[in-house]
Amino acid sequence: MDFSLDPEIVSLKKMVRDFADREIAPHAAGWSERHEFPVEVFHQLGRLGLMGMLLPERWGGAEAGHVAYVAVMEELGRADQSVAAAWNAHSTIASLPLALFGTDEQKERWLRPLAEGQKLAAFGLTEPDAGSDAAGIITRARRADGGWILNGAKLFISNAGTAMTLGVTVLAQTGVSEAGRKEFGAFFVPTGTAGYGLGEPLKKLGWGALDTRELSFTDCFVGDDHVIGDPRAGLTHFLSALDPGRISVAALSLSLAQAALEMGLEYSKERHQFGRPISSFQAIGHKLADMATEVEAARWLVYRAAWLADEGLPHRKEAAMAKLYASEVANRVASASVQIHGGYGWMRESRIARFYSDAKILEIGEGTSEIQRNIISRLILDAPTR
Incomplete structure (x- = not known):
């Protein structure tokens, strides 16, 4: 290997x-x-x-x-x-x-x-009353002459309001099947479309430079050529992009954990107490050892999921495991690094404080830790016994 x-x-x-x-x-x-x-x-x-x-x-x-x-x-x-x-x-x-x-x-x-990077894009799924339960969205799209009319709202949407945003792909309910199940479509809504409104940027605990807003759709018309795929299978289309999304958030979590570890290591060598660097104290050394071990474990969970995806092999369980573990490691390592920094780590101007503020969302976005555990448990319970 x-x-x-x-x-x-x-x-x-x-x-x-x-x-x-x-x-x-x-x-x-x-x-x-x-x-x-x-x-x-x-x-x-x-x-x-x-x-x-x-x-x-x-x-x-x-x-x-x-x-x-x-x-x-x-x-x-x-x-x-x-x-x-x-x-x-x-x-x-x-x-x-x-x-x-x-x-x-x-x-x-x-x-x-x-x-090509000329423009930026957003995806509108989450609503005030629908997040983990994607099928609970109530934004609707009804047929009109030559297209569809959207009404509803989306919340916590990233990248929708920047100067280079091309538009947003919106998931909306399009009807109900003969079996009584909701049907959904995905619609590309360009920035500036009549009836498409952008709320003010939301003030968040972390990710301060990320554009995040509420979006509104009031009799917003888009043509038939703005429907992405089957207008009855938009939710299925979206779910197919979730595994790559989970791998990418796992990688984002890994990057934060690595950065927090590096900051903890550097500060522990520079900071002196009782006449010597705090890295020489066993309590700090053991903390750094645990942090480094967890980061390394997260790294190979993430890269294995990515490798399976590249090989075209099943990787849903591995993507969920990587996202779950790496995001929780990011939070543990960031917290431990703040502890190593002491009072300085609690100051807003410190770099570790910014990364600490950024960490929590990693356990929430792209499927919460609870959702990842649901996915993993279902997949391992359904798997054949070796």
């Missing part, structure tokens, strides 16, 4: 680290404090070929695979979680439904500018 990355991915990882250290990390605290979305950084990521890593080359993507994607996420998230979270949302749930189910005309019209 060879756990080393391909030389091409190693070179890519180094290139992204150099870019992130130069163009992201020095400015991240300021962006977060000002709640400023760094548009130019995303244009630069596009020029580097990183905005369509999971998308087909035919439509301007890199088609680099999940392992390469995880490697890039490690470096972006190590520099700043807000930038990495925006890149993640754009690269997975906002783009993959178009790539998987869009027509050639839709891909040329919308997917290409997303893949």
Whole structure:
């Protein structure tokens, strides 16, 4: 078994680290404090070929695979979680439904500018009363002459209101089947469409530079050519993009855990008490050892899920495990690193405080820890006994 990355991915990882250290990390605290979305950084990521890593080359993507994607996420998230979270949302749930189910005309019209980094995208699923229960959404789309009329609201939607946002893919109820089940469609709504409203940016505990808003749809008309895939199977289409999304959030979690570990190590060597660095005290050394062990365990859960995805092998259980474990490790390691930093770690101007604030959402977004445990338990209970 060879756990080393391909030389091409190693070179890519180094290139992204150099870019992130130069163009992201020095400015991240300021962006977060000002709640400023760094548009130019995303244009630069596009020029580097990183905005369509999971998308087909035919439509301007890199088609680099999940392992390469995880490697890039490690470096972006190590520099700043807000930038990495925006890149993640754009690269997975906002783009993959178009790539998987869009027509050639839709891909040329919308997917290409997303893949090339000219534009950014969002996906509208969550509502005030529907999150983990995706089938509980009440935003509706009814047929009209030549298209559909949308009415409803979405909440906690990332990337929808930036200066480079192309539009949002919205999941809406389209009817009820003969068996009495709700049917859903996915609709691409371009920014500026009449009846589509953007709320003010939401003030969050973390991810300060990530654009997050409530969206409203009031008699919002979109043509038939804005329907992505089957207008009765939009929920199924969306669920097909969840496994890559879980791997990507697991990678985002891994990046935070690694950054928090590095900060804890560095500070423990610099901080002196009782005439010596605090890293020399056994209590601190053991804490760092536990942190490093958990980060390493999370790393290989994440990379294994990514490798299975690249090989075309079943990976739903592994993606859920990686997301569950890595997100919880990120929270434990960030908390332990704050403890190592002591009072300084509780100050807003400290880097670890920002990462600590960013950590909790990782256990919530892209399926809560509770949902991941439901998925894992169902899959292992249904699996044949060895």
